[in-house]
Amino acid sequence: MSRTTAEKRQAFRTLHEEGCFVLPNPWDVGSARYLASVGFKVIATTSSGFAWSNGRPDNGVSRDTVLAHLRDMVRATDLPVNADFENGFGKDPAEVAQSVRMAIDTGVAGLSIEDSTGDPASPLFPLNVAVERIAAARRAIDEAGGDTLLVGRAENFFAGRPDLEDAIARLRAYSQAGADCLYAPGIQTREQIEAVVAAVTPKPVNLLIGGPSAFTLAELEKLGVRRVSVGGALARAAWGGLVTSVQALAEGRFDGLPKEPSGTWLNGMFEDTK
Template identity: 75%
Template sequence: MSRTIAEKRAAFRTLHASGCFVLPNPWDAGSARYLASLGFAAVATTSSGYAWSTGHADTHVGRDAVLAHLRAMVDATDLPVNADFENGFGADAAGVAESVKLAVATGVAGLSIEDATGDVGDPLFPLEIAVARLAAARRAIDESGGDTLLIGRAENFFVGAPDLEDTIRRLQAYAAAGADCLYAPGIRTREEIEAVVAAVAPKPVNVLIGANSTFTLEDLAALGVRRVSVGGALARAAWGSFMRAAQTLSQGRFDGFGDAASGAELNALFGGDA
């Protein structure tokens, strides 16, 4: 039986109350449905994975396309969907609020707001401005019913400014401004993770795990992490397999499909015939 948007959001909020769960990142409806078939409790979009699927670089897809993508992802499965909503698609706090209301209307169960500017020379919003943008997102969610989770992201480690003290200062400010969950993509060590978890407790923390991590889910749970996402890693893995097979094909060989899924398996997954 299909769950309502309210039921999906309630289930998503419950996941953040205790324990530690994996929040994998599909990039289209098919990958979302496959993840649902494996028993994951929720999924999150990936701005990079979606952008690559449209032939664009990460952060180079417009708001209207992203909103359409969110609607498609929400419709694809019965799972709650967390939106990677980049920096809120607004030139100022009012613009962020407008965009967040549109995102909430797609049915997402959560959405994240980054403090990255997109400007290589000045990559982070000043803290006061970043807080105002996050607070505007909080008000927009509350005015829309209040049941969508808000995730505040400090992008220091992602934009080449790996200052843990400033990261924590930002996350604490975002928590005070109304973020339900905190996220500092790029922190990797046990000490960094423990420091972030302790600094924003009791609010839940998301940790990003990509390639070459030695952590297990049990390890991260023991550190107090509440949820674990993988960003564009699944999309990159898919692209890696596709690129290797295509490069083999370009050399006039046809032996690059050894790991390909069968058509029968995919048709069965999506409800068709082989």
């Protein structure tokens, strides 16, 4: 029996209360259904993976297109979906609130708001402005019932401003403004992770593992991390297979084409979705 939106949101919140879980990032309906089939309890969208599938760079897709994608992803499985909602698709807090309300209506269980501007000359919103944007998202969620999880993201390490002290100050401010979970994508070392976890406890922390890592999930749990996402890594894995096959094909060779997974296996994977 399929779960209601409220039930999925509650299940998602419960996952954040203890332990550490993997939050994999599919980029389309097919990859979402595959992840559900192997037992993951939740999925999250990836702005980069989805943008690449549309022939666009990360952060290069319109709000309407992203909202349609969120609706598709929510319908794809019975799992809670966390939305990578970029910087909230708004020039000011009022527009962020409007966009968040639209995202909530898609049925997502959670959504993240970044503090990045998209302007290389000034890549991060001033702290007071960024806080106002998180607070606006919080109000929009509360007005809609309050059960959608809000993630506050400090983009320092992704935006070319790798200042851990500033990132921590931002995360603390976002927590006070109503973020339920905190996230500083790009931190990598044990010391950075421990500092972020300590700074925002008891709020849960999301850690991005976007490539090969020596950490295990058990080790990250001991460090206090609550959830681990992989961003665009799975989409890049798929693109890696495509690039390898196409490069061989362009050279007149066919040895780069994969034997597995077979078309029969893939058809079987999606048989019950006809």
